[in-house]
Amino acid sequence: MSLLAVENLVVRHGLLQAVRGVSFTIERGETLALVGANGAGKTTLLRAIAGAHQPTAGLVLLDGADITGVPSHKRVGMGVALVPEGRKLFVQMTVEENLLLGKTAGRPGDWSVERVLDTFPNLKPRRHAKTGHLSGGEQQATAIGRALMSNPELLLLDEVSLGLSPLVVDRVYASLQGLISSGTTIILVEQDLNRALSVSDKVICMLEGRVALEGPSKGMSRDEVTKAYFGLHRKSAGSVPA
Numbered sequence: 001m002s003l004l005a006v007e008n009l010v011v012r013h014g015l016l017q018a019v020r021g022v023s024f025t026i027e028r029g030e031t032l033a034l035v036g037a038n039g040a041g042k043t044t045l046l047r048a049i050a051g052a053h054q055p056t057a058g059l060v061l062l063d064g065a066d067i068t069g070v071p072s073h074k075r076v077g078m079g080v081a082l083v084p085e086g087r088k089l090f091v092q093m094t095v096e097e098n099l100l101l102g103k104t105a106g107r108p109g110d111w112s113v114e115r116v117l118d119t120f121p122n123l124k125p126r127r128h129a130k131t132g133h134l135s136g137g138e139q140q141a142t143a144i145g146r147a148l149m150s151n152p153e154l155l156l157l158d159e160v161s162l163g164l165s166p167l168v169v170d171r172v173y174a175s176l177q178g179l180i181s182s183g184t185t186i187i188l189v190e191q192d193l194n195r196a197l198s199v200s201d202k203v204i205c206m207l208e209g210r211v212a213l214e215g216p217s218k219g220m221s222r223d224e225v226t227k228a229y230f231g232l233h234r235k236s237a238g239s240v241p242a
């Protein structure tokens, strides 16, 4: 059985349908990359899976159980953790305090402050620093670490590289690679197509709230995804601009 199944999900912001009948599944241990232009609905979809935004129609199934109406804090306890866009840390609290907060609603498991610091060694000397004083990369590591402290089965990462230098992004992804190898199931929103394709098993390209392209990342060409990104994949090859 799939760890997560999303069926015909519709999510609105008022009158605007940001997610328009999206369906997909993800198996245990898989990494799924969600790509698409600004406003395609990636963040809204991720938030609906995390329970932070209630869909107007459709289903979210975790391990076969319908969790569509379950509030976000209860989903954390069921193993679904979101690292939101913009990190949303408590800036007056230290790295350690932010990490410990991640434990409060989570599941019992192996993640501890020490293990997070081992996973993100750049945080070690910053353990007692207020997160408001950290660099972007250290803040991102703290945000991911806080989600890991809930011992998630499914980790949802929204644009973890946003605002970070290429070098720091490499570092964050090197740490994520460890999580991926250890079998954590991950859905990540990533703007960098090359990175999205190289880190994931499966890729979904969204366009105006719908799935424009879905398939295994291996063998998927950057060109194919780029066309879906701009809505050119359904047109003839002759209509694609150079």
Ligand SMILES: Nc1ncnc2c1ncn2[C@@H]1O[C@H](COP(=O)(O)OP(=O)(O)OP(=O)(O)O)[C@@H](O)[C@H]1O
Residues within 6 Å of the ligand: 013, 014, 016, 018, 036, 037, 038, 039, 040, 041, 042, 043, 044, 045
């Ligand atoms: N809080 C909100 N209120 C009203 N409309 C919103 C809100 N958040 C997002 N939207 C709209 O919903 C649509 C989908 O936005 P969403 O943020 O999910 O897209 P995205 O693919 O994640 O884009 P980005 O890469 O810019 O974050 C957009 O048209 C956006 O303007």
